[in-house]
Amino acid sequence: MTKRVSIFPLGGMDEIGKNMYVIEYENEMVVIDCGRKFADEEHPGVDSLIPDIRYLMENKEKVKGIFITHGHEDHIGALPYVLPRLNVPVYGAPLTIGLVRSTLQEFRLLRGAQLKEVNERSYFRFDCLSVSFFRTTHSIPDSLGIVVHTPEGAVVHTGDFKFDLTPVGPTLDFSDIVKVGKRGVLALLSDSTNSERTGSTPSEETVGTSIEKLFRKTRGRIFFSTFASNVYRLQQVVETAHLYGRKLAILGFSMEKAFRISESLGHLKIPENLIIDAKDLPKYKAEKVVVLCTGSQGEPRAALSRIATGAHPTIQVQPGDTVILSSSPIPGNTRRIYKTINRLFRAGAEVIHGSQVDIHASGHGSQHDQQMMLRLIRPRYFIPIHGEYRMLVTHAKLAEQTGVKPENIFILDNGETVHLTRRKGIKKGRVPTDLTVVDKNGIEENFSVVLQDRKRLSENGLVMVVLAVNRKTLEVKAGPDIITRGFVYVRESEELIQAMKREVQQLLNELRQNNGKEPMQWKAEIIWHLNRFLSKKIQRHPLIFPVISYL
Template sequence: MMALELGDDIIVIDTGLMFPDEEMLGIDLVIPDITYLKERRRSVRAILMTHGHEDHVGALPYVLRDLPDVPVYGTKLTLGLIRTKLKEHRLAERTKLLEIVTGRPFTVGPFEANAYDVCHSIPDAVGFTIDTSYGTIVHSGDWKFDHTPVDGRQTDFARLSAIAAKGVLLLLSDSTRAETAGYTPSERHVGEILEGIMARASGRFITTTFASNISRIKQIVDIAAAWGRKTAIIGRSMENYTRTARELGYFDVPAGSLVHPGEIGKLPDDQICIITTGSQGEPTSALSRMALGDHRHVAVKEGDTVVMSSSPIPGNEELVTRTVDNLFKLGAEVVYEPHTRPHVSGHASQEELKLLLNILRPMHFVPIHGEYRMLVRHARLAIDLGVAPERAFVMTNGDVLRFDEKGARLDARVHSGQVYVDGLGVGDVTQSVMRDRWSIGSDGIFLIVLSIDRQTGQVVAGPDIVTKGFVPEEDAADLIEGSKQRIADGLRQAQTGEHLAEVSALRDEIHATVSSYLYERTKRRPMVIPVLMQL
């Protein structure tokens, strides 16, 4: 997510989300903290969407809850995918969605915007030019230079040249593959590899890729049809993406080439192709359930060929490896190694990044969309190609780049961060809650319940102790008895004198005493929770 602000007017480009890493226990999604925009909600004029991937549109339903009257601009397919998402959140009817066409300018407040075609792993992706009183800003979106794209729509070199002729004040460019030398191969290369694998498959052909990779899915369906195979698409997100793309004319496949998953068992194995979700080893995905023998339509068996047509996102390697192991255990032949799996990225590599910089020749440069090291590498490429070092800015979340009559400089940071989505809760899971979850998950819980007389301070019931995830049940009895003794000793010390100790003081004393005792005995730190009731 990026905001451009001119005077009292703000436009936002993309509203993506992140998926939680393994340390974010119980978290479903991670979305940007938009406090800065909420405080200026009357100034937000529009949200511009570059394409329909989750890391660019996924947070939109949550953003629109706080910015309900802001119109959303995007291309036909992007808006179609957004509309499906907003229906799930019951926001579709009240959200203003405005379709844009590349090469046709539109005005938002003081900004004149225009979109240009870029090639990516989803159709209808665009970059934006934003004309301001200070000059033209170019936002690349996610892109690569593919001269033989499956859908026939290349990144628009002619438009880029025309943009360069006017002069570019600032280029914001995708940095995902800034560490990768050379050029990113064409998506058509994937089809050649897939066809070779399918030609050797004697049984069912099962493949997984990202649900939003419409071009890849279309290639697989076309190749399968050429080899006399019917294709079943499995996985709710993939079914939604392909259904929307088909309704809007972006997923034209041979007549009769698709079958319902329920029809798989009625066809010979050598006439079936299955495209499924689960490329990242997600535990609840269709492929993971197939690998565990827990899917209602598909049970992986000996003779099946399973193709991993994607690369693991950093952090997902263990999940993918586990899925691959389970598939091998069921007797399947799995194509998963980097040099054999049919996959190419949708992002530009170093030589393409250099070419874009050489075409546009921007005065200022900001690398976007990547890990910090990728941003640094991309900035160094720009400097090598002539951007002045003082005009190449590596920015992190919350940084502000200010333009005025003196030029460009980094200004005071604004509030930013991450918001956790857990079930129906948005933002109610704080860092302290996450720490508690980690404590319980790593060392378990030690719950102490006792009742005390309100007048005398004497224990009238308990302490009763329940422990979970701490030590085996057979080893807990001795620790529980020792803890009870420590609690009794601690209460006697706390209650000496004329005045009874406050309940909060007793609770703190029990927590400290028991925590110290348990660490002394086990070198572990379970979450100790004293519950005191006054009678």
């Protein structure tokens, strides 16, 4: 078999979240990112989803390391679940590693972890593969693009990026990116999040101007909620609070953590005596404080949501307060964000949200940024990553416009593999990727089965048929009793339940008389009959569950 570069995503395709991309060559694999995805209403009772790493575990010795582009949860969040099963070195810029270290500490997994700090001048050589980096601008400091050098040419992974020409943090050095492009790039994997947006994404600086305007005209307390990881946004709030003589209280676990780590690394510069303890808030006049808090996505356990529902132990929102939500809703969160906003309105607060005011700028480049990256990198093959299917397709079209040949563009699903050489690229084969969920208790694979039952239970409820049968005589010693949950309101459905009972009784009589059926088949018969009965009578399909005790 000819030597070739294989690339496959284990997460991040046709979804936003749980990013993981693998570049394989001969006996070496480089893994890029290791993210977590927050579960939505499609996965009731589930916290997060992570990439299915079974293929990596089966090829443990090949995996050279996990290279992290930046410190967002959808790029680092699966590490606490992955590292115990695949303990390989983790490479990332200082802030990224700082956040990873802190998370691993919370999970008591720090001991034994191999964390390696890198920067845009780092270079790692393995057998055939080597890895280097270039700096990008995104909504978190220390964001990197990653270059995997292979004998067939470089594979470039952009990470998440936009071209912010007036960033709050360090400026971008285009010559670094041009240098990458000049060396001859085999394939580009690029961030597709905003491929449906025309033009270029506004600079973080524009948000600063809006924050300044809002702070200038607001009289009462200000609650400011944003992603804790958006350190530039935090820096702008810090500066504006200082400018208007307001003290700053920090609320929420991840917000406190972001402040601690970013300040220690010099990404966040905080004037002396600005920060106060949240419990000291009542000592200050309303117009002299800002509360910076988590919860801009309506996360039920975050500070803002608990304040909105009145569940926060010390802080309440009251008339005169202004709440600023500096974020845009991640699809799927819209409804719960509006719920939070409605509650804040009920409490009498003024709420600033949405697009009336430019109070948020995305960290992801729009069409202009994406085409700029394509022009700078000039890849032979293009693989749009990090986006729902529609975003990937739209990004593919943008690539075509910049001159990438249509047959050299590959839209992959999670697990799908593309094999590349300088001369040929083909999509072939797939690596297994099943639904993998995590919660406080660890990992659960094959979760689709559990979810199917949950879905049916939640949509149709449950009907149990309980009876006790003598194993030998097949005499029914107790029941049949019918018990329902989540099916119909019981008090009003007594009649229906009696009818179901009669139905089962009649069936049991027949079964005993015919005597042809094994008792073990009774369950199937009961399910089949009741299903038909309920479908006919009320067009519903609850989970029917015969429980037979054999005596």
